[in-house]
Amino acid sequence: MTMQNARTLAQKIIGRATGRPVAIGEVVTAQVDLAMIHDSGGPRRVAPILKELGVGLWDPERVVLISDHFVPGDTEEGARILQLTRDWAAKTGVAFHDGQGICHIVLPERGHLAPGMLVVGGDSHSPTGGAFGAYMFGIGATEMAGVLATGEIWLRVPGTILIEWRGTLGPGLMAKDIMLALCGRLGMDGGKYQAVEYTGDTIAALSMQERMTLANMAAELGGQAGLIAPDRVTEAYLAAAGARLGDWSGLATDPGADLLEHHLFDAATLAPQVAAPHSPANAGNAADADAKVDIAYLGACTGAKYEDLAAAAQILRGRRLAAGLELLVAPASRRDQTRASADGIMAVFESAGAKILPNACGICAGYGAHRLAAGTTCISSTARNFKGRMGDPSSQVWLGSPLTVAAAAVAGRIVDPREMLEAA
């Protein structure tokens, strides 16, 4: 039953950006509040198109450039692309965060996002911004060039798939477990390129960084955006980040609004999840996985934020890595790493024998010198385990939460991380 005038969160944001009330399913042309680009899909791809058009940026103040995919420039090609990126930043005067971490983490961390904004990103995990109640989605390079030239974009007002979680997440469980379970249950096209919106008391109890993991992996569900209505938690994070917060009070899906689907899940019955190679949809209980591990990777926008690092350190403190296993840690942002250093978390990784990598996409993008070797098995805190993404096509990547990655690094095989939390 649809109540008159009841609207979804997505409808409200897109309506504001379009300048009039919008109906679900109609195609509109909206004004973009902010465009984020990175070194891979950014200047090197869009600058030639802008040149062909013979125009500059519609508004340099609404463009944020972040280098992360090719950082630290350890290949010749990567170093060249980084230089091109820096030159373009200097020429255009856009906000530029160079080597400060992964774009989806740096963007909100530096106060660029606020609830109610319509944001496009030149990256498929752009839905991450939805954790802050912004409608943010990923677009290709041609389309990004169009946005940079005009400040506008067309979109079909999406239906909303409401994903409600009730109950308390038990110890040893994280947002990543929720997402892997959802990928398993709904599949990688379950989001139908609509707005996935997370709600319920389980979500309300999550910190901002945990919520970012949910919104981020709306991409793996095939949603256009992954939204969470703003609340006091959002407000506190953004105020600390120096964001310009408008009035966010009405930014929620109204009761009785027209929903495409409504799914209800019980957090209390969830066990730590892993996804077997080569799809996030191959999800199952970590306890049932039988896999020996050579490399543990704690990295990516999905799984190496401050709280992800803190979680992993809970398990690694006072423990050693399994013989012959390599643990690689690439903190998602420089700020998060600085904070983790101050809290003694980085020291835990170092004394456990981990190798610390730059604050960048690292192996997740597979663009740099670090790649998975043929035949190796990796447990990773990243979002996708498609064949060959992180290295040789014969490498096997399992996905898990930062806790599950840490536990596997100690055990040398995939285990339920709760075993180690209880013993700690």
Place this chain on the structure above:
Amino acid sequence: MTRSVTGVKPGSKAQSKVGRIFRLGDDIDTDQLAPGRYMRGGIDALAAHCLESVRPDFAQSVQRGDILVAGRNFGMGSSREQAAEALRHLGLAGVVAESFAGIFYRNAINLGLPVLTTADSSAVKEGAAARLDVANGRLMLKEGGSLALDPLPDNLLPIIAAGGLVPLLKARFSKGAVT
């Protein structure tokens, strides 16, 4: 305030000449359209391998004006623009499917490749001669009869008519039509 994308008359180039129908099933993915291992080459090299895993003769036999008709979830997979670019490069008049994956749909429109949905495409036969009427949302069969397609939204027609987002913007900027 909405600034709609204008500058080209909707439907001005939106009717194709007669071509042949190529029929495909459900879930045609971006790796079938633009195989990853040929991504390093230019669009010529990539298009030569377009759909070869499902139709080995496709790139060789397709001619300008031909039309793809498929089932559900056409273009699923990665966000690579080359999937739509390859089809455009081969001269296809457009793709008719029961549904499209979201990012492919966006990329196709922005590259000027008409993509239209229809509730049920099963009546259209392989090899039939047909013409795609993008502006009015119809697939006209030469033997008589036609298949009703969901018309493209009004604000996307000018993009298709111009041959894609870049040509459209070029026309707009050269006319000084920027507001």
